[in-house]
Amino acid sequence: xxxxxxxxxxxxxxxxxxxxxxxxxxxxxxxxxxxxxxxxxxxxxxxxxxxxxxxxxxxxxxxxxxxxxxxxxxxxxxxxxxxxxxxxxxxxxxxxxxxxxxxxxxxxxxxxxxxxxxxxxxxxxxxxxxxxxxxxxxxxxxxxxxxxxxxxxxxxxxxxxxxxxxxxxxxxxxxxxxxxxxxxxxxxxxxxxxxxxxxxxxxxxxxxxxxxxxxxxxxxxxxxxxxxxxxxxxxxxxxxxxxxxxxxxxxxxxxxxxxxxxxxxxxxxxxxxxxxxxxxxxxxxxxxxxxxxxxxxxxxxxxxxxxxxxxxxxxxxxxxxxxxxxxxxxxxxxxxxxxxxxxxxxxxxxxxxxxxxxxxxxxxxxxxxxxxxxxxxxxxxxxxxxxxxxxxxxxxxxxxxxxxxxxxxxxxxxxxxxxxxxxxxxxxxxxxxxxxxxxxxxxxxxxxxxxxxxxxxxxxxxxxxxxxxxxxxxxxxxxxxxxxxxxxxxxxxxxxxxxxxxxxxxxxxxxxxxxxxxxxxxxxxxxxxxxxxxxxxxxxxxxxxxxxxxx
Ligand code: ADP
Numbered sequence: 056x057x058x059x060x061x062x063x064x065x066x067x068x069x070x071x072x073x074x075x076x077x078x079x080x081x082x083x084x085x086x087x088x089x090x091x092x093x094x095x096x097x098x099x100x101x102x103x104x105x106x107x108x109x110x111x112x113x114x115x116x117x118x119x120x121x122x123x124x125x126x127x128x129x130x131x132x133x134x135x136x137x138x139x140x141x142x143x144x145x146x147x148x149x150x151x152x153x154x155x156x157x158x159x160x161x162x163x164x165x166x167x168x169x170x171x172x173x174x175x176x177x178x179x180x181x182x183x184x185x186x187x188x189x190x191x192x193x194x195x196x197x198x199x200x201x202x203x204x205x206x207x208x209x210x211x212x213x214x215x216x217x218x219x220x221x222x223x224x225x226x227x228x229x230x231x232x233x234x235x236x237x238x239x240x241x242x243x244x245x246x247x248x249x250x251x252x253x254x255x256x257x258x259x260x261x262x263x264x265x266x267x268x269x270x271x272x273x274x275x276x277x278x279x280x281x282x283x284x285x286x287x288x289x290x291x292x293x294x295x296x297x298x299x300x301x302x303x304x305x306x307x308x309x310x311x312x313x314x315x316x317x318x319x320x321x322x323x324x325x326x327x328x329x330x331x332x333x334x335x336x337x338x339x340x341x342x343x344x345x346x347x348x349x350x351x352x353x354x355x356x357x358x359x360x361x362x363x364x365x366x367x368x369x370x371x372x373x374x375x376x377x378x379x380x381x382x383x384x385x386x387x388x389x390x391x392x393x394x395x396x397x398x399x400x401x402x403x404x405x406x407x408x409x410x411x412x413x414x415x416x417x418x419x420x421x422x423x424x425x426x427x428x429x430x431x432x433x434x435x436x437x438x439x440x441x442x443x444x445x446x447x448x449x450x451x452x453x454x455x456x457x458x459x460x461x462x463x464x465x466x467x468x469x470x471x472x473x474x475x476x477x478x479x480x481x482x483x484x485x486x487x488x489x490x491x492x493x494x495x496x497x498x499x500x501x502x503x504x505x506x507x508x509x510x511x512x513x514x515x516x517x518x519x520x521x522x523x524x525x526x527x528x529x530x531x532x533x534x535x536x537x538x539x540x541x542x543x544x545x546x547x548x549x550x551x552x553x554x555x556x557x558x559x560x561x562x563x564x565x566x567x568x569x570x571x572x573x574x575x576x577x578x579x580x581x582x583x584x585x586x587x588x589x590x591x592x593x594x595x596x597x598x599x600x601x602x603x604x605x606x
Contacts, residue, residue, distance in 0.1 A: 065259035067236055068141035068227035070298040075101035078275060078301025084323055085130035086308035088175075095130050097298065100137070105223035107138035113221065114192065114212075116168060118143035118230075121238060123167035123190075125151045125158075125176040128285045128306040131196045131214055135171055136285070136294050140236035140255065141227050147238040148286040151176050152580035153248070159186035161240045161248050165459065171196055171214065174203065175309055181206050232256035238459060239288055241388045242580045250459030251388050257453040258295055261391045264422045264453075265296035269398045271359055271382060273327065278303040280320050282311055282330035283362070287581055288392040291329055291361065291384075302327070313341030321352040328355065331362035333582045335369045336520070342376060355379040361386065363583055364489060366511045370415045374408065385418035385489055387475060389455040389466075395419040395427065395487045402484075416511070420485040425451040427487065429479055434468070441482035444490055444503055448472035478503070495586050497526035497534050504536055504565050509557075510584075513538055516556045518548040523576050523584045524567065527596045530603035537596060538567035539589060541576055548572075568600040 063069075074081070079098035086092050095103075116122060122139045124146065126132040139146040147165050149158055158179070162170070166189040172180050173196050180193065184207050193207050198215040205211055236255045240248035264270045273279070273296050281304060283290050297304050305323045307315065311330075316338050320328065330338075335358070342350060355377050360369060361384040373379040386392030397419030403411060421427045429437045429445030437445040450471045457465035466473055478496050480488045490496070490505035497504040506524040513522035521541040526534030542548045550570035558566060571593075577585040 064229060064232035065256045066141075066227070066230055066232060067137060067255050067258055067295065070259065070262065070295055071097075071101050071104060071137045071141065072227070074298035074301055081275075081301050081303050083130050083133065083304045083306065085128075085133075085306045086310075086319070087129055088308055089310060093130055097301065100130060100134055102223055103218050104134045104137040104141065105227075106218045106221040107134055108142035108227070109224045110217040110221035111138060111142055111144060111169075112224075114169065114217075116142070116144050118228075119145065119235065121145045121147045121165045121167045123147045123149050123162055123165070123170045124286070125149050125170065125172040125180060126196055126285065127173055127175075127309045128281050128290065129173070129196070129308055130306060131171075132285050133294055133304070133306065134218075136237075136289075137298075140258075142224065143228055143230055143234060145235045145238050145252070148289065150240070150242065150284075150286045150580050151179060153242065154580075155179065155183045156186075157248060157580075158183050161250070162190065163188050164247075165238055165240075165250060168192075169194060173197075173309075174201065177203060177205055184208055230255060232259075237289060239286075239388050242583075251455050252459050253289070253391060253453075257391060258289075258292070259299075260424060261292050261393060261453040262296040262299045264393050264396075264424055265292050266300045267422065269420075270393065270396055270422050271296070271327075271329075271384070272357065272398075273297065273300050273302055275301040277327045278305060278323055278325045280305045280307065280316065280323065280325040280328040282307060282316055282328055282334050287362070288386075288388050291359070291386075291392055293329060311337070313337040313339065317341055317345075317353070320355055324354055326354060326356045327358070329359035329361075331582050332360060332365055332369060333363075333578075335360060335373075339369070339372050339376075343372075350376055353377055353379075357382055359384055361392070362581060364418070364507045364511055365416060366514045367412055367416045368515045370412050374412070381415055383415055383418055385477075385487060387477075389473060389475070390425065390449055390451075391453040393422065394425045394449055394454075395421050397486070400484060414486065417482075418479075418487045418489050420487070424453060425449055427481070427485075428472070429481055430472075430474075439481035439483060439485065441480050441488075444478050444480050446493055447475045447477045447479040447487070447489070449475060478505075492586075495525070497524070497536050499526075499529075499534055499536070499564070500532045502564075506536065506586075509536055509538065509561065509565065509567060512557050512560055513540060513553060516548070516553055518543050518546040519553065520544070521576055523586065523589055525586055525589050525593060527569070527593060527598050529568070529598055529601050531601070535568040535598055535600065536565065537593060537598065538570045539576065539593070540570060540572050541574065542572060568598045569596070571596075
């Protein structure tokens, strides 16, 4: 028997219409650069998105066509999120930190027809443009007065002219909710980048998870500093979720420096922010220099940390300096990205802060919509006993089924699970602890050592800026941990000091066999440690603990 309920499609345009109707005057604060701040509202953004959508139609963008962006977090990028997807096209947010060849590869792979770009990316675009095969035109995200002369192999249009000259769409098209809405490529630390194609339905469902109380708790009372780029997994879905709940959005533009973020949080009364650990390390380099009175200027309540494991030091500092709660979240481009979120349970009421930090340094529990489980190498499901690490697999309506260009379901096993490539423990309450990427795990004498745990511990040392742990060859144990450390600027620190600091906090046999110091560590375009490069670099490293090698 069919139900008798309305079956309105879950569309991205409906999020925007809702924000315009119920939160019309809530602000969107957009910093285009260090000098230019544009203050707009959900009502104005909706109108401009409707104009831009009709301009896209006039430019010949058909339903399903891909529209690329090379852009920071600004109100224009936000308008494009809604205009392109809302009119039935696919928004492809290109990560400008990729190598130019990779950008060329993914724009061609996606067969993007238009490229919208911030002026700061004009030199990059000029470099990449000759490789691009499908692009019919380029749109500079600026006013007419700012439009530069560029050497591009196609027409150069002006964003503000497009918006000003177009009649707004009379209404947003009623698409099928499974229509593709946006496309993000994973940064491809191995092989070529792969495209994840989201739908209107997956995006709207994911937004509800962000707004749920045991999700990210985003709500109309929040003022959100979006310190995660809109070219990184749709800024973790916040541009959509903020419209769903009518939150204020503060878009910082290109500068994510610590001082800048602090000042924006203070001036815009931000209650909520999100970013990768590196951004917060920069934030604290500034915040720790301030006195208590200056720090009291913030009214920050919650900070989402994800993309890499949240070091305990970050969790502690947000709590101690600002009384702000760190919500660690785990996910990936393939999971939209929210999959596990670290909130507390009734049994945590009143526990000592130190114990609460232990919980917060885990990656959290599955939210409704994402099923999770760990499996061994033979594909057998492992118990959630907190002792048996296995590959984490996920399934649910906002998890990828196949990469762009593949047949639906191509990435799933017979039971519909997607293998994440992450190794995890799950405890009896369902809290996940990511211990490694499967290719990064250190296998010492048949047992696994978590490089992430060791890295987090090392960065807890006050003189350590960043740390990486890789497995180095050992003739007896196959692999032993090698700790690679970037000291804080100007700090003098020895290997013994760091090992001393670590030794009471970790099992003895997990302790690194050697420590080396470097000036910087290699990163991927999304700010993660590039372990493949480190392994190449330290391929011949001789561990002092290896008698066979030492002889
Ligand atoms: P990339 O393009 O760099 O692969 P993703 O955002 O898709 O970008 O990366 C997803 C991966 O990032 C996950 O598979 C996991 O290894 C890592 N990751 C994300 N969040 C966390 C977290 N909270 N703790 C540990 N690792 C994380």
